[in-house]
Amino acid sequence: xxxxxxxxxxxxxFLPLCLLxxxxxxxxxSHLYSSRYAGDKVIRLIPNTEEEAxxxxxxxxxxxxxxxxPSSISQVSEGTVTDVHIPHNDSRALLAFxxxxxxxxxxxxxxxxxxxxxxSSLPTQRSRRSVSGYNYEVYHSxxxxxxxxxxxxxxxxxxxxxxxxxxxxEGRSLFVLKLGRRSRAYKRAVWIDCGIHAREWIGxxxxxxxxxxxxxTYKSDPTMRKMLNHLYFYIMPVFxxxxxxxxxxxxxxxxxxxxxxxxxxxxxxxxxxxxxxKWCDEGASMHPCDDTYCGPFxxxxxxxxxxxxxxxxxxxxxxxxxxxxxxxxxxLYPYSYKYATIPNFSCVxxxxxxxxxxxxxxxxxxxRYGPASSTLYVSSGSSMDWAYKNGIPYTFAFELRDTGxxxxxxxxxxxxxxxxxxxxxxxxxxxxxxxxxx
Ligand SMILES: *[C@@H]1O[C@H](CO)[C@@H](O)[C@H](O)[C@H]1NC(C)=O
Ligand SMILES: *[C@@H]1O[C@H](CO)[C@@H](O)[C@H](O)[C@H]1NC(C)=O
Ligand SMILES: *[C@@H]1O[C@H](CO)[C@@H](O)[C@H](O)[C@H]1NC(C)=O
Ligand SMILES: *[C@@H]1O[C@H](CO)[C@@H](O)[C@H](O)[C@H]1NC(C)=O
Ligand SMILES: [Zn+2]
Numbered sequence: 001x002x003x004x005x006x007x008x009x010x011x012x013x014f015l016p017l018c019l020l021x022x023x024x025x026x027x028x029x030s031h032l033y034s035s036r037y038a039g040d041k042v043i044r045l046i047p048n049t050e051e052e053a054x055x056x057x058x059x060x061x062x063x064x065x066x067x068x069x070p071s072s073i074s075q076v077s078e079g080t081v082t083d084v085h086i087p088h089n090d091s092r093a094l095l096a097f098x099x100x101x102x103x104x105x106x107x108x109x110x111x112x113x114x115x116x117x118x119x120s121s122l123p124t125q126r127s128r129r130s131v132s133g134y135n136y137e138v139y140h141s142x143x144x145x146x147x148x149x150x151x152x153x154x155x156x157x158x159x160x161x162x163x164x165x166x167x168x169x170e171g172r173s174l175f176v177l178k179l180g181r182r183s184r185a186y187k188r189a190v191w192i193d194c195g196i197h198a199r200e201w202i203g204x205x206x207x208x209x210x211x212x213x214x215x216x217t218y219k220s221d222p223t224m225r226k227m228l229n230h231l232y233f234y235i236m237p238v239f240x241x242x243x244x245x246x247x248x249x250x251x252x253x254x255x256x257x258x259x260x261x262x263x264x265x266x267x268x269x270x271x272x273x274x275x276x277x278k279w280c281d282e283g284a285s286m287h288p289c290d291d292t293y294c295g296p297f298x299x300x301x302x303x304x305x306x307x308x309x310x311x312x313x314x315x316x317x318x319x320x321x322x323x324x325x326x327x328x329x330x331x332l333y334p335y336s337y338k339y340a341t342i343p344n345f346s347c348v349x350x351x352x353x354x355x356x357x358x359x360x361x362x363x364x365x366x367x368r369y370g371p372a373s374s375t376l377y378v379s380s381g382s383s384m385d386w387a388y389k390n391g392i393p394y395t396f397a398f399e400l401r402d403t404g405x406x407x408x409x410x411x412x413x414x415x416x417x418x419x420x421x422x423x424x425x426x427x428x429x430x431x432x433x434x435x436x437x438x
Contacts, residue, residue: 032116032117032120033116033250033251033252035113036113037088037112037113037116037252038088038111038112038113039088039091039111039112039113040085040086040087040088040091040109040111040112040113041085041086041088041091041107041109041110041111041112042068042083042084042085042086042107042108042109042112042407043083043084043086043091043094043095043098043105043106043107043108044081044082044083044105044106044107044108044404045081045082045083045084045098045103045104045105046079046080046081046082046103046104046105047076047077047078047079047080047082047103047104048078048079048103048104049078050078052078052101052103053076053077053078055101055103056076056082056103057073057076059094059097060073060076060084061073063086063090063093063094064090065084065085065086065090065094066084066085066086066087066253066291067082067083067084067085067291068083068084068085068404068407068408069081069082069083069327069328069404069407070082070376070377071255071270071291071292071379072283072284072285072290072291072292073290074282074283074285074292075283075377075378075379080377081404083108083404083407085112085253108404108405108407112409115406115409116252116409118411119406119409119410119411119412119413120138120139120411120412121137121138121412134148134212136205136208136209136212136415136416136419137412137413137415137416138412138415139201139204139205139412139415140204140205140208141245141248142172142238142241142244142245142248145204145208145237145238146173146175148208149162149175149177149237150162152177152211152215153177156215158181158182159179159180159181159214159215159218159228160177160178160179160211160215161177161178161182162175162176162177162178163175163176163178164176165236165306165307165309165310166302166303166305166306166309167302167306168240168241168242168257168258168302168303169242169257169258169259169301169302169303170241170242170258172241172242172245173241174236174239174241174303174306174307175236175237176234176235176236176310177211177233177234177235177236177237178232178233178234178235179211179214179228179232179233179234179235180227180228180229180231180232180233181228181229183229186317187230187231187232187317188230188231188232188317188318188319189231189232189233189234189314189317189318189319190231190232190233190234190318190319190320190321190322190430190433191233191234191236191311191318191320191321191322191387191392192207192210192233192234192235192236192322192323192324192426193207193235193236193239193307193322193323193324193383194206194207194235194236194237194238194239194323194324195207195237195238195239195240195243195244195324196239196240196271196272196323196325196383197240197243197255197256197270197271197272197325198240198243198244198246198247198254198255198256199247199252199253199254199255199408200324200325200326200327200400200408201247201326201408201410202324202326202327202400202401202410202415202418203324203325203326203400204237204238204244205415205419206324206400206418206419206422207235207236207237207238207324208237209415209419209422209423210233210235210419210423210426211235211237213423214227214228214233223427223431224427226431226434227427227430227431227434230434231319231430231434232317234310234314234318236307239271239303239307240256240257240271240303241303242257242258242303243255243256243257243258243268243271246258252408252409253408254268255268255270255291256268256269256270256271256291256293257269257271257301257303259295259300259301259302261288261296263288264288264289266288266289266293268293269288269293269294269295269300269301270284270285270291270292270293270294270295271301271303271304271383272323272325272379272381272382272383273285273292273293273294273295273379273380273381273382274294274295274298274299274300274301274304274381275298275299275304275308275381275382275383275385275386276298276299276308276381276386277337277380277381277382277385277386277389278337278338278380278381278385279294279297279298279380279381280294280295280380280381281337281380281381282337282378282379282380283336283337283377283378283379283380284379284380284381292379294380294381298381304383307383308386311387311390311392312390315390315391315392318392319392319393319394319433320392320393320394320395320396320429320430320433321383321384321387321388321392321394321395321396322395322396322397322398322426322429323383323384323396323397323398324397324398324400325397325398325399325400326399326400326401326408326410327399327400327401327402327403327404327406327407327408327410328368328376328399328403329365329366329367329368329399329400329401329402329403330367330368330369330375330376330398330399331352331355331356331359331367331368331369331396331397331398331399331425332369332370332371332372332375332376332384332396332397332398332399333348333349333352333369333370333371333372333384333388333395333396333397334371334372334384334385334388334395335371335372335373335385335388336371336372336373336376336378336379336380336382336384336385337373337378337379337380337381337382337385338373338378339371339373339374339378340371340373341371342371342388344393347393348393348394350432351394351428351429351432351433352369352370352396352429353369354428354432355369355424355425355426355428355429355432356368356369356425358424358425358427358428359421359422359424359425360421361424362417362420362421362424363417363420363421365401365421367425372384372385372397376399382397383397384396384397393433394429394433396429398422398425400418400422401414401418402414
């Protein structure tokens with residue numbers, strides 16, 4: 001299996017064989033979830049007054065909606081957009097309520113199941129390309145991603161070393177790729193993680209894309225060569241492995257880890273609220289059934305603890321921490337937990353400004369940028385704030401495409417443009433920190 005692509009002629013020759021493999025590679029097309037989202041809706045609501053915001057919070061609680069944006073009910077407020085996924089059988093109740101109260105709304109998706117099925121490529125397309133060359137333009141299951149990592153570790157040992165930093169709650173290995181030319185013993189490093197939140201599938205797709213681009217362009221692109229010669233990149237394509245797996249097999253909209261709770265039946269902790277930095281304060285929930293549950297104590301999640309341990313151990317070398325999320329089209333930096341600017345703000349701010357401009361230069365996609373608290377919302381216990389507090393000077397969180405049209409169901413067709421433009425932003429940030437600023 002060649003993971004970086006092969007000439008077309010060879011692909012064509014493989015075609016009949018591939019169709020044979022179709023069933024083996026993707027049994028049952030499992031991401032269609034037995035049509036469990038048929039008739040579900042995604043609705044965008046904008047409360048205009050405090051009273052409307054209060055009324056919305058109450059109805060969200062009653063109906064147990066799946067909040068897409070913001071991520072917790074406590075962050076619903078006057079004047080801010082909220083996107084909610086409402087199950088089929090409750091949607092009439094919500095719509096009736098909205099008409100009664102005159103709250104402004106717009107239906108983003110009439111039938112979630114249909115959007116889900118339209119966005120994923122046909123099994124024939126997936127397998128046709130999987131056999132002759134790795135396909136970076138489809139979403140990959142955890143198993144596929146881990147096989148891909150093992151394969152690169154074998155075939156590109158000059159630039160890649162794969163290792164595990166621990167085990168997840170369900171016992172899966174937490175794999176990291178160390179990418180860069182092994183030249184000097186001491187090299188500065190950049191940490192990149194994707195998939196802290198399970199349902200944000202474009203994240204892991206970007207991590208894979210980044211590695212592919214690095215390997216493909218190392219020889220031809222002077223910028224990439226400089227990056228890999230002067231730096232190591234620690235790349236964790238799937239942070240929340242249990243959650244990601246669960247989002248493929250059971251619930252496409254799962255966000256948290258999969259740990260059990262001793263007193264509640266609800267499972268999982270928000271792995272981006274579980275860090276020891278203003279832990280479980282504003283923008284995080286103490287209730288195990290909430291999507292922003294902070295966990296029983298900081299670093300309670302083995303995935304968070306493993307990454308925190310690794311970063312603590314290597315923080316002298318690590319100059320930047322980059323975390324990939326979706327969706328909102330934003331480039332965020334600290335603080336998340338309070339409204340304040342960080343020291344040396346101008347360096348980080350100018351890095352963000354240039355990165356966003358570089359991103360926009362490709363397809364004109366606009367990103368907002370700024371401190372997470374004032375640009376997105378306040379949240380405590382986040383990985384970005386924690387990394388910053390622990391001495392990593394450049395810490396960023398990307399909220400990738402889009403702004404709600406597809407939300408978490410960003411179609412596979414948009415993987416390539418999204419990753420292409422994001423690549424420029426990441427390269428720009430990396431070159432910025434190689435050049436100047438502390
Ligand atoms: C809607 O379906 C869910 C899951 O099947 C169920 O728990 C809930 O009680 C149903 N709600 C109504 C209003 O029927
Ligand atoms: C990656 O390859 C090296 C040998 O080049 C090997 O020692 C190491 O165990 C491999 N990593 C994993 C996770 O298999
Ligand atoms: C970074 O982006 C800015 C703004 O688009 C551009 O002027 C600059 O050349 C870029 N730098 C690198 C190294 O890509
Ligand atoms: C801010 O910049 C100064 C001067 O370059 C540096 O000494 C200091 O460590 C920086 N502080 C932080 C928090 O990065
Ligand atoms: Zn996220």
